[in-house]
Amino acid sequence: MDYEFQWRPVLRSLPEMLWGALQTIEIAGLAMMLGTVLAIFLALAKRSGKKYLSLPADMWIETARNTPALFQIYMLYFGLGSLGLQVGSYTALLLGITFNNAGYLAETFRGGFAAVPETQTRAARSLGLGAVQTQWHIVIPQMLRAVFHAMTNQMVWSVLMSSLGVIVGLTTDLTGVTQELNVVTYRTFEYFFVAACLYYLISKAFTLSARVVAWRLFRY
Amino acid sequence: MYFGGSFSWGDFLFLLSGAVTTLSITLVAVIIGTVLGVLFGLIRAGAPWWIGNTLGAVLDVFRSVPLLIQLVLFNSFNSMLKLNWPTFTVGCICLGIYASAFCTEIVRSGVGAVPQTTRRAARSLGLTWRQELTSITLPIATRIVFPSWIGLTLGVMKDTALVLWIGIVELLRSSQIVTSRVQEPLLILGITGLIYFVMSFPIARLGNQLEKKWGTQ
Numbered sequence: 001m002d003y004e005f006q007w008r009p010v011l012r013s014l015p016e017m018l019w020g021a022l023q024t025i026e027i028a029g030l031a032m033m034l035g036t037v038l039a040i041f042l043a044l045a046k047r048s049g050k051k052y053l054s055l056p057a058d059m060w061i062e063t064a065r066n067t068p069a070l071f072q073i074y075m076l077y078f079g080l081g082s083l084g085l086q087v088g089s090y091t092a093l094l095l096g097i098t099f100n101n102a103g104y105l106a107e108t109f110r111g112g113f114a115a116v117p118e119t120q121t122r123a124a125r126s127l128g129l130g131a132v133q134t135q136w137h138i139v140i141p142q143m144l145r146a147v148f149h150a151m152t153n154q155m156v157w158s159v160l161m162s163s164l165g166v167i168v169g170l171t172t173d174l175t176g177v178t179q180e181l182n183v184v185t186y187r188t189f190e191y192f193f194v195a196a197c198l199y200y201l202i203s204k205a206f207t208l209s210a211r212v213v214a215w216r217l218f219r220y
Numbered sequence: 221m222y223f224g225g226s227f228s229w230g231d232f233l234f235l236l237s238g239a240v241t242t243l244s245i246t247l248v249a250v251i252i253g254t255v256l257g258v259l260f261g262l263i264r265a266g267a268p269w270w271i272g273n274t275l276g277a278v279l280d281v282f283r284s285v286p287l288l289i290q291l292v293l294f295n296s297f298n299s300m301l302k303l304n305w306p307t308f309t310v311g312c313i314c315l316g317i318y319a320s321a322f323c324t325e326i327v328r329s330g331v332g333a334v335p336q337t338t339r340r341a342a343r344s345l346g347l348t349w350r351q352e353l354t355s356i357t358l359p360i361a362t363r364i365v366f367p368s369w370i371g372l373t374l375g376v377m378k379d380t381a382l383v384l385w386i387g388i389v390e391l392l393r394s395s396q397i398v399t400s401r402v403q404e405p406l407l408i409l410g411i412t413g414l415i416y417f418v419m420s421f422p423i424a425r426l427g428n429q430l431e432k433k434w435g436t437q
Contacts, residue, residue, distance in 0.1 A: 003300040003301075062417075062421065063413070063417070065424070066374075066378075066416065066417050066420040066421045066424060067378065067413050067416040067417060067420070068378040068379070068380075068381035068382075068392065068416065069378070069381075070381040070382060070392060071381060071392055071409070071412065071413055071416060074392065074396075074409060075409050075413065078399065078405040078406075078409060079405055079406045079409050079410075081405065082404070082405045082406045083406065156284065159286075160284075160285075160286045160287070161286075163286035163288045163289060164286075164288065164382075166288070167288075167384075167385060175286065175288065175289065188292065188296040189293065189296040189297070189300060192289055192292045192293050192296065193293060195289055196285045196289045196290070196293060199284065199285045199286055199289060200281060200284045200285055203284035203285075204284065
């Protein structure tokens with residue numbers, strides 16, 4: 001193999017890549033939070049048993065789960081653009097991952113809701129809580145506890161999916177920054193190797209912190 | 221919004237040929253992934269803990285790094301080592317290894333779900349290790365993990381969209397090519413999404429049904 005590794009330019013641009021990593025964490029985190037909120041509504045809509053609520057929720061969930069995430073981002077980036085709604089690559093990426101997260105999490109939450117006994121709802125209602133109060137204070141917290149592990153996985157997926165932004169021209173997240181540097185220097189392997197290491201660290205950081213949070217929250 | 225117009229039958233056939241590429245990459249990658257996954261999964265389940273855990277940690281890397289980055293790295297390996305493999309091969313192998321990382325965990329959980337007593341009973345009835353594996357453990361484990369395996373296959377099919385980054389014209393890329401000629405992004409992306417949906421949804425349903433049917437037995 002007559003390839004000469006050159007690590008110095010990579011080390012020099014490490015601060016830039018770390019800023020990119022921060023942006024990646026921001027996108028992934030935001031998409032996860034928005035996705036969780038939307039997924040709760042989607043799961044509730046599916047449980048409601050009313051056709052006009054469950055049908056749109058079903059369409060959302062099945063589209064999110066049965067088409068590639070990249071396709072969903074394309075749909076927002078190119079599709080909305082042709083309707084006269086120009087969205088930037090950042091927005092398209094964020095909304096795309098949010099859409100995807102919401103679809104997957106809604107399925108998870110449906111299982112989670114089923115795991116909360118019906119008696120909990122009835123007990124809360126008979127103690128005088130309203131329907132919304134019951135959901136907010138009684139059912140949703142227990143549901144989230146049941147699906148916490150699955151949510152951790154989805155968070156890692158959210159990080160991994162955020163790398164797709166570069167395909168619609170995002171230059172500020174970790175992959176985007178790496179690609180920019182790669183185009184200038186042609187040290188593809190070195191730059192992307194470092195990016196891979198950073199992604200690994202981000203994924204592991206999320207998994208570990210989720211474990212710590214779970215340990216703090218869920219012990220009796 | 222003006223739909224229709226210049227989108228022709230030929231464009232649709234072009235999209236379908238992209239879908240064929242998507243399916244063939246999926247097929248090759250899933251075969252590689254399953255063969256390696258069963259092998260690694262059995263090692264993970266049966267070998268001494270330090271071998272199993274090391275293998276697990278290595279495979280975990282493939283699940284913690286974006287596939288896009290893996291593809292770029294693998295592609296640059298290809299040119300660094302002067303292998304000159306076509307990008308199709310690169311894409312298939314990269315996706316195959318990626319799939320094997322997930323398949324390993326599926327196989328491991330399946331083997332782990334076979335009761336120890338069943339396996340011991342088989343051995344005490346005089347079956348050899350290999351006989352016990354092929355006629356007791358694997359059949360039971362296959363039933364348990366088949367729905368997850370279907371999920372993995374569908375996941376790989378959706379992930380094949382990323383190979384457009386290293387220059388393979390699969391379904392999503394061919395939709396872009398058509399769009400650049402016809403200038404109807406929403407229509408063409410809609411059709412593309414429908415093709416993905418048609419390829420994925422029936423299999424997903426089948427998986428769900430099998431899960432329900434086998435779960436109750």
